[in-house]
Amino acid sequence: MDLKTLIAAGAIPRIGTGFDVHALTEGRKLILCGIEIPHTHGLSGHSDADVAIHALCDAIYGALAEGDIGRHFPPSEATWKNADSAHFLRHAAQLVASKGAAITNADITIICEHPKITPHAQTMRTRLADLLEIPITRISVKATTTEKLGFPGRNEGIAAQATVCVLVPAE
Numbered sequence: 001m002d003l004k005t006l007i008a009a010g011a012i013p014r015i016g017t018g019f020d021v022h023a024l025t026e027g028r029k030l031i032l033c034g035i036e037i038p039h040t041h042g043l044s045g046h047s048d049a050d051v052a053i054h055a056l057c058d059a060i061y062g063a064l065a066e067g068d069i070g071r072h073f074p075p076s077e078a079t080w081k082n083a084d085s086a087h088f089l090r091h092a093a094q095l096v097a098s099k100g101a102a103i104t105n106a107d108i109t110i111i112c113e114h115p116k117i118t119p120h121a122q123t124m125r126t127r128l129a130d131l132l133e134i135p136i137t138r139i140s141v142k143a144t145t146t147e148k149l150g151f152p153g154r155n156e157g158i159a160a161q162a163t164v165c166v167l168v169p170a171e
């Protein structure tokens with residue numbers, strides 16, 4: 001559903017937020033926002049551990065009051081072992097579409113010391129836009145350090161937070 005049609009029909013904006021953390025470990029690929037980033041370490045997890053996509057999924061599920069990623073894809077299920085997190089994001093996008101709703105925009109912040117995210121931000125936005133089937137102009141990917149403080153500062157893990165606005169048809 002396009003945004004102008006939804007707005008004209010009196011759709012309601014609903015905000016969702018998501019947050020996730022995964023530990024950095026040797027011997028895994030680093031996947032962030034659906035793309036592989038060259039790095040000395042990857043993220044550990046049941047799936048491919050794409051911390052940014054997980055935060056984004058939770059933001060979408062939150063906006064729809066549809067629980068969280070673990071409810072839809074339980075870590076106890078072997079099916080999701082090493083799963084491509086793109087699958088989770090497509091599922092969240094399909095849930096939005098099934099309600100006749102649409103994502104107006106998503107804003108993601110990746111929190112780590114290394115690797116530097118800015119050189120990859122445009123490719124990440126392109127990949128997320130592709131998965132969500134919305135224009136890239138509606139997706140923001142940012143990064144920050146924690147000034148060498150805490151687990152991101154010690155390069156022990158990466159955190160991500162996401163905020164999403166979804167236009168939902170009026171009840």
Ligand SMILES: Nc1ccn([C@@H]2O[C@H](COP(=O)(O)O)[C@@H](O)[C@H]2O)c(=O)n1
Pocket residue numbers: 110111112113114115116117118119143144145146147
């Ligand atoms: N992993 C990161 C962290 C930060 N950046 C970029 O550096 C800027 C400054 O970060 P501070 O934490 O020192 O404020 C930040 O605004 C990002 O542009 C990055 O690319 N990758």
Ligand SMILES: C[C@@]1(CO)OP(=O)(O)OP(=O)(O)OC[C@H]1O
Pocket residue numbers: 020045046047048049050054069070071073074075076077080
């Ligand atoms: C993505 C899922 C899939 O089993 O597992 P993880 O990759 O461990 O990721 P996390 O964010 O810890 O938990 C959510 C799970 O749904």
